[in-house]
Amino acid sequence: MTRPPSHRLVPTKVAALAVGVSEATIRQWVCRGKITRYGAPRRRSQFDIEELTEIALRRRS
Numbered sequence: 685m686t687r688p689p690s691h692r693l694v695p696t697k698v699a700a701l702a703v704g705v706s707e708a709t710i711r712q713w714v715c716r717g718k719i720t721r722y723g724a725p726r727r728r729s730q731f732d733i734e735e736l737t738e739i740a741l742r743r744r745s
């Protein structure tokens with residue numbers, strides 16, 4: 685998978701706010717393969733805001 689442009693990547697806290705879930709839920713989704721985490725191991729996680737938007741829209745419908 686190609687890494688999205690850096691302007692689309694947001695940290696865990698913003699990802700959680702965007703989808704309306706806790707940061708712990710975001711981390712669980714990563715472990716389950718529901719969302720893609722970008723960043724080096726043991727470093728700050730980043731997430732694609734477009735992928736998060738799609739998840740938020742599915743959750744609201």
